[in-house]
Amino acid sequence: xxxxxxxxxxxxxxxxxxxxxxxxxxxxxxxxxxxxxxxxxxxxxxxxxxxxxxxxxxxxxxxxxxxxxxxxxxxxxxxxxxxxxxxxxxxxxxxxxxxxxxxxxxxxxxxxxxxxxxxxxxxxxxxxxxxxxxxxxxxxxxxxxxxxxxxxxxxxxxxxxxxxxxxxxxxxxxxxxxxxxxxxxxxxxxxxxxxxxxxxxxxxxxxxxxxxxxxxxxxxxxxxxxxxx
Amino acid sequence: xxxxxxxxxxxxxxxxxxxxxxxxxxxxxxxxxxxxxxxxxxxxxxxxxxxxxxxxxxxxxxxxxxxxxxxxxxxxxxxxxxxxxxxxxxxxxxxxxxxxxxxxxxxxxxxxxxxxxxxxxxxxxxxxxxxxxxxxxxxxxxxxxxxxxxxxxxxxxxxxxxxxxxxxxxxxxxxxxxxxxxxxxxxxxxxxxxxxxxxxxxxxxxxxxxxxxxxxxxxxxxxxxxxxxxxxxxxxxxxxxxxxxxxxxxxxxxxxxxxxxxxxxxxxxxxxxxxxxxxxxxxxxxxxxxxxxxxxxxxxx
Numbered sequence: 407x408x409x410x411x412x413x414x415x416x417x418x419x420x421x422x423x424x425x426x427x428x429x430x431x432x433x434x435x436x437x438x439x440x441x442x443x444x445x446x447x448x449x450x451x452x453x454x455x456x457x458x459x460x461x462x463x464x465x466x467x468x469x470x471x472x473x474x475x476x477x478x479x480x481x482x483x484x485x486x487x488x489x490x491x492x493x494x495x496x497x498x499x500x501x502x503x504x505x506x507x508x509x510x511x512x513x514x515x516x517x518x519x520x521x522x523x524x525x526x527x528x529x530x531x532x533x534x535x536x537x538x539x540x541x542x543x544x545x546x547x548x549x550x551x552x553x554x555x556x557x558x559x560x561x562x563x564x565x566x567x568x569x570x571x572x573x574x575x576x577x578x579x580x581x582x583x584x585x586x587x588x589x590x591x592x593x594x595x596x597x598x599x600x601x602x603x604x605x606x607x608x609x610x611x612x613x614x615x616x617x618x619x620x621x622x623x624x625x626x627x628x629x630x631x632x633x634x635x
Numbered sequence: 636x637x638x639x640x641x642x643x644x645x646x647x648x649x650x651x652x653x654x655x656x657x658x659x660x661x662x663x664x665x666x667x668x669x670x671x672x673x674x675x676x677x678x679x680x681x682x683x684x685x686x687x688x689x690x691x692x693x694x695x696x697x698x699x700x701x702x703x704x705x706x707x708x709x710x711x712x713x714x715x716x717x718x719x720x721x722x723x724x725x726x727x728x729x730x731x732x733x734x735x736x737x738x739x740x741x742x743x744x745x746x747x748x749x750x751x752x753x754x755x756x757x758x759x760x761x762x763x764x765x766x767x768x769x770x771x772x773x774x775x776x777x778x779x780x781x782x783x784x785x786x787x788x789x790x791x792x793x794x795x796x797x798x799x800x801x802x803x804x805x806x807x808x809x810x811x812x813x814x815x816x817x818x819x820x821x822x823x824x825x826x827x828x829x830x831x832x833x834x835x836x837x838x839x840x841x842x843x844x845x846x847x848x849x850x851x852x853x854x855x856x857x858x859x860x861x862x863x864x865x866x867x868x869x870x871x872x873x874x875x876x877x878x879x880x881x882x883x884x885x886x887x888x889x890x891x892x893x894x895x896x897x898x899x900x901x902x903x904x905x906x907x908x909x910x911x912x913x914x915x916x917x918x919x920x921x922x923x924x925x926x927x928x929x930x931x932x933x934x935x936x
Contacts (some may be wrong), residue, residue, distance in 0.1 A: 456850075479855065482849075482852040482855070483852060485849070485850060485851065488852075490850050490851075498843060498847065509844075510851040512640050513847075513857055514853055514857070557847075558851075
């Protein structure tokens with residue numbers, strides 16, 4: 407599903423590589439934690455998958471496509487198969503829950519009948535039944551993140567990228583978020599989650615890839631956050 | 636394509652930076668109406684130029700008894716007069732030669748200055764030189780040939796061709812037209828910069844939306860269309876104002892000008908429509924292309 411073939415990324419005007427000779431494969435339906443201190447290259451890894459950045463060296467394949475050979479106008483089609491969730495939710499403050507989720511389908515030109523059918527299903531899936539009309543500022547952090555996950559998942563992507571989704575949420579609420587991510591993973595969606603949250607990584611017992619200074623220092627099938635912690 | 640979604644986005648965009656939108660509309664309106672005025676002016680000048688040129692005559696004034704001109708030796712003799720008449724009418728460029736005698740010239744003079752009797756009373760019939768009024772087949776091309784053929788001939792005091800006088804007048808009109816067009820062009824540059832700035836602001840205002848659109852895989856076309864149409868709609872509103880102003884310019888200014896001419900130099904409705912359509916093309920292209928280029932810089936994949 408995601409294949410990095412000896413990928414190096416050096417940002418312009420920077421000496422140190424953000425990612426160095428990263429060589430790994432994430433299979434379809436896998437759940438992967440990406441751990442490591444700030445600046446270790448987790449976000450760069452995610453941005454490379456979305457083709458928001460281009461690698462300085464090496465090849466990346468996502469969903470069977472060689473990103474280097476993907477023309478600019480086909481990039482949107484790649485992104486339709488990838489859902490994204492962020493630490494800061496990135497909801498539209500002037501739209502309610504339903505509209506925020508529907509927005510993701512409206513802007514890729516889905517018919518209205520389809521939107522009316524699919525959006526409530528996904529809102530229920532993330533556990534926000536009966537809150538369609540709420541505005542983002544009327545929701546708790548955990549609920550806002552659920553809306554963001556509904557939006558990321560509503561188009562049934564093959565891959566879900568989550569960049570510290572529990573970073574702004576208290577531990578008790580985080581468990582609920584992880585349950586939703588797990589539920590999404592069980593539908594066959596590949597999930598890649600970058601995180602600092604040791605407790606979550608330890609409790610889930612999923613594959614863990616640890617980055618340090620842009621290098622993969624650990625890749626464990628059923629790992630924990632780290633020996634040092 | 637969800638058209639109502641696009642229009643909703645445009646409406647939000649136009650409303651959010653209302654002040655910039657208004658400034659944009661006004662500048663587009665003024666630059667387009669100046670450009671249109673310039674074009675109407677060009678048409679007006681061309682129209683009257685052809686009219687006047689076709690009527691322009693060469694006047695050959697004959698010597699009178701007290702002409703101050705050194706080439707005159709007393710009044711032109713009847714022999715000289717008939718010689719001149721023959722020279723002129725034998726020229727292929729000449730259509731018609733009319734002799735204007737002293738009494739006739741004096742009668743015309745009195746008629747022209749009828750409301751200035753004191754001026755008329757100081758001039759006597761003998762002061763008026765007799766002349767040949769030469770009508771040309773193709774005045775704009777031939778007036779030099781005819782004028783030089785008789786200049787300095789015996790019995791000729793002076794040759795005045797109306798084309799020389801007209802061309803001075805038209806040089807003035809052309810300069811005025813050029814000034815209008817140059818001001819219009821400067822304003823168009825200002826309009827381009829304003830469009831670019833408005834679109835940039837609009838893109839910045841909605842960076843959250845466009846960011847999400849990019850993320851969920853909206854095509855560039857879908858992301859950019861609302862901004863593009865925003866520019867074009869502002870351009871169209873500006874053009875509508877300009878069209879109103881141009882109709883005003885035509886009916887007030889140019890039609891008033893008509894009353895100073897004895898023959899019809901007025902512009903037709905077709906001319907006006909032509910100029911207004913041209914202004915629309917300029918306006919829409921200007922706003923559309925500028926928006927497009929701005930978006931390529933500020934809304935990258």
